[in-house]
C-alpha cells in the first residue's frame with residue numbers, strides 16, 4: 001500500500017469554557033448563566049481537526065483516509081489535557097507527539113456570550129501552550145516523512161521561527177497562518193511555501209490600511225508585496241467575500257464565497273479553509289486555484305453549522 005502524505009500541525013490546544021448570559025456582568029456582579037458548554041479549541045487543534053475530518057469519511061469504512069495527520073503541542077497534566085488528546089483521536093488526528101507537561105495547566109479560554117446580541121468577551125490563559133518551546137518540539141514537528149508543517153502564532157514566536165527555518169533547511173514545506181497577527185522577521189517570508197491570512201492579518205503584515213483590501217487591485221498589490229518578500233503562494237481569506245490568491249508565477253484571482261447559504265456561525269471557517277487547502281498541497285499536482293476553490297467550498301459548510309470543531313465537515317460531506 002502506498003504511504004499516505006503526512007501533515008503535521010505545530011500549534012495551540014485549548015479548552016473553551018463558554019457561558020451564555022442574559023447580559024455581560026457588571027463589576028462585582030454575580031450572574032447566573034442560562035447555559036454552559038466545554039468545547040475543545042485552539043487554532044492549532046482546530047486546524048488539525050480540519051485536516052483530520054476532511055481527509056477521512058465520517059463512517060470510516062467507505063472512503064480510505066487521504067493523509068496522515070499528526071499534532072505537536074503541549075497540554076497540562078489535567079483532565080482537560082486528556083480530553084483534548086482523546087478528542088483529536090476521534091477526528092483522525094494522531095496525538096502521540098503532544099507533550100503532557102507535569103504540573104502545567106492546559107490552555108483555557110473563558111468565553112462569555114451575551115445571548116441577546118451574540119457579543120462575546122474572552123479571557124485567554126495560554127498556560128501549556130506558552131511552554132511549547134525547545135528543540136524537542138521542533139524535532140517532533142519535523143519528524144522524518146513529514147510533507148507539510150502547518151503553524152499559527154498561538155505558541156511562542158521563537159518556536160515558530162526556529163521550526164520555519166529548520167523546515168526550510170530540511171526541504172519540508174511550511175504553511176503559515178499567522179493568527180493572531182504579529183509582525184514577523186523578514187527572513188520568515190523568504191522561501192515560505194504557503195501564507196494564508198485573513199483581512200486583518202493581511203493589513204498588519206502587509207503594512208496597509210484594511211480599506212486597501214476592498215478592491216481587487218488592492219488585494220493584488222498586497223499579495224504582490226508578500227510574493228516580493230519571498231512567499232511562493234499567498235492566500236487572503238475575505239469572509240463573506242470569498243478568497244483572493246496569487247502564486248509566484250503570477251497566477252491570481254478572486255474566488256467568490258458560496259452564495260445563497262444560511263450563515264449560522266463563522267467560527268472555524270478560516271481553520272476549515274486551511275485544512276482543505278493543506279490536503280491539496282500534499283495531494284500531488286498542486287494548483288493554487290483548485291486548492292482555494294476546495295477550501296472555499298469546505299468553509300461554506302462550516303459557516304452553516306454552530307460550533308467550532310463540530311461544524312467542520314468530513315471528507316464525504318464535501319465530495
Ligand SMILES: Nc1ncnc2c1ncn2[C@@H]1O[C@H](COP(=O)(O)OP(=O)(O)OP(=O)(O)O)[C@@H](O)[C@H]1O
Nearest residue numbers: 198237238239240242257267268269270271296299
Ligand atoms: N458568510 C460567509 N459565506 C460564505 N463563506 C464564508 C462566509 N464567511 C466565511 N466564509 C468562508 O470561510 C473563509 C474563511 O473566512 P474568514 O476570512 O472569515 O476567516 P477567519 O477570519 O480566519 O475566520 P475564523 O477566525 O473565524 O476561523 C472565507 O474565505 C470563505 O471561503
